[in-house]
Amino acid sequence: MIILMGFLHLNPSDVNEFTADIQTIASSTRAEKGCLFYSIALEDARAGRMLIAERWQDQESLTAHLERQELVAFSKKWGNRIKSDNLKYDASNERSLME
Secondary structure (H helix, E strand, O other): OEEEEEEEEEOHHHHHHHHHHHHHHHHHHHOOOOEEEEEEEEEEOOOOEEEEEEEEOOHHHHHHHHHOHHHHHHHHHHOOOEEEOOEEEEOOOOOOOOO
């Protein structure tokens, strides 16, 4: 399993537009093969900081996601307008919190 976790930083004046664009792609992303969890949430509007958390079945699924035309267009629009502090982790031995 692949986990992506971190922050996206953008100009606070872009928060509403960015959030609307994310909401447009989020539901289709969640339906993708191999997507186990996908969420981007506003963490601090004044700072323009978004929290990102994603879980993917494997690298192949994540790669397919990143190559989707919808995401390529999103990245083209926002790539130079955001700073990403996301990290990718390989995870194994998933279990419930109380185990």
